[in-house]
Amino acid sequence: MAKASKPAASKPAAKKPAAKAAPKKGAASSSKIAKTQIIDMVADKTSLNKKQAGDAVATMLDAIVGALRGGQSVGLPGLGTLSVAQTAARTGVRPGTSQKITIPAGKKVRFKVASTLKGTL
Template sequence: MTKSSKKAAPAAKPAASKTPAKAAAKPTAKAPAAAAVTKIGKSELTDMLGERAGLSKKDAGAALSAVLDIMGEALKAGQTIGLPGVGTLSVKATAARTGVKPGTAEKIQIAAGKKVSFKIASDLKKSL
């Protein structure tokens, strides 16, 4: 054996040495509000759709994927999508403008483009 192979690996420093001190700190006022906010993903939507429409998970997943694909294609074509009781998705043009590069004071030109805009339905807005 060589000398280099006999050396022991340096002991790893415990990475959690600062973590307990942070965990023991008082919870902020925003912590409970953040915990209440949840995101529903595609798999949860598929499950809900399957239960409400009486479809299998496979059929509900295929239907949801088809709807999302159709919506994406319609937005790419510049069409507006009305979702009754939810709101309206539309494509809006953005003008060219001057911006500031983050981290520096350098001014940059931001090209004109397009963005997806959402306008909530008035009934849903009132009920929130």
């Protein structure tokens, strides 16, 4: 004997917001890639194990940070160039109080996207 089905309209279905759904670990739909995911990618594409790939990624990041601290530019072929730029002292306004303040001169890291990457985005 077949069971009779109830009409679906008796109770409205609860809507779940799509943006708040928790992404699965390692999902490609995430907007940010973590260092551990980069390490996994390096380990998968090379003959290195995860510890060796982690050491390689950490060494590369240390070399980039060291060069930037030394005032050098870092060129990453196919990605772009990281460089250190001086910022001038300027006058700003404190939010909420509208008080004028002086923002001191400093340094910031700039990134210029490679033309090959820019063309493919």
